[in-house]
Amino acid sequence: MDDIAALKKTPLHALHLSLGARMVPFAGYDMPVQYPAGVLKEHLQTRTAAGLFDVSHMGQVIIKAKSGKYEDAALALESLVPVDILGLAEGRQRYGFFTDQNGGILDDLMITHLDDHLFVVVNAACKEQDVAHLQEHLSGTCQITVLDRALIALQGPRAVDVLAELWADVAAMKFMDVRHCRLHDVSCLVSRSGYSGEDGFEISIPADKAVDVTNRLLEHPDVEPIGLGARDSLRLEAGLCLYGNDIDTTTSPVEAAIEWGIQKARRTGGVRAGGFPGAERILGELDKGVSRKRVGLKPEGKAPVRGHSKLFADAEGKTEIGEVTSGGFGPSVEGPVAMGYVPVSYAAPGTQIYAEVRGKYLPVTVSTLPFVTPTYKR
Secondary structure, eight states: OHHHHHSBOOTTHHHHHHTTOEEEEETTEEEEEEOTTOHHHHHHHHHHSEEEEEOTTSEEEEEEETTOOHHHHHHHHHTTSSSOOTTOOTTBEEEEEEEOTTSOEEEEEEEEEETTEEEEEEOGGGHHHHHHHHHHHHTTTEEEEEOOEEEEEEESTTHHHHHHTTOGGGGGOOTTBEEEEEETTEEEEEESOOSSSSSEEEEEEEGGGHHHHHHHHHTSTTEEEOOHHHHHHHHHHTTOOOBTTTBSTTSOTTTTTOGGGSOGGGSTTSTTOOOSTTHHHHHHHHHHOOSEEEEEEEESSSOOOOTTOEEESSTTSOSEEEEEEEEEEETTTTEEEEEEEEEGGGOSTTOEEEEEETTEEEEEEEEOSOSSOOOOOO
16 A cells, blocks of 8 residues: 555546546556557547546656757757758657767657757656766756746547647647647647657646546547557557667667668768767667667467567577567557568568567568557658
């Protein structure tokens, strides 16, 4: 009981309980894993209509240069991430990652250029260490402010129509656009982004107004609440990494196949090449390649292959070649899907390898990612 009492609660915690959510500990918070409809229906609801997720456990941080200039804040953050932030247009968001001196990934994050400052969203499990990391390295030139706000995600093909009933201008936004707006007469920050593979929005709301705005969205017949269970199956089908599973300090961005997040300006020959932790290794891998790579995996049959399952080159399990990092049943794919790391010699789509599941070696085919076609509004 003491362990449950020690868990943090998001501003929507009481709402989850009133909706019949089954709660579980996650990243130090008491979070909804599913609602009475169940994970399968919640997953398909998001793919066919609209699902609403509470992601308030994530960290929301403002980085503002003491000089008051956006350029100074951008260059400061560029010392910690291999991302072109100076070239990020106002009102635009970009995916990025903190790297360490060895070229491993400390966390992945979303970075937005807002007026004269940066708005950054980091993962819940890494929130405290990320803020400490920012303060240690940037506090000489920047003010680091952690915001007390809720964050919800409205995802799915009906998300834009639902949100447009509260704010008509949302329809004009493109993928990764960020805008200030008023929803239900509450000042919010809306980005056209999310982690489901579907079109949708993430909405930052003052904590004391979060229930009002969320209830207003849930009143819509096309919207249902969605828990962490379906969030995981949705992001897995979309081929999106979960920090701590698919990426961590033992994986580089190039091995993780997220090198698309490193823009030309920060690569060898770019106007601001390098200058971030682990640059020597990461730029070297971009130029010369890696020995292993994150790939999609499609198991044969119906049995899911879970994270930490060992991967083998042969059906007898003699030659171990890698490990599954995420795996489960993909409701939209109507079968099991997984991701993991294999040597590049086994990374070509169509390559058959084997996963160890309860002492048996099940055939698994290397697949391109994502498993579903994203519906982002470009």
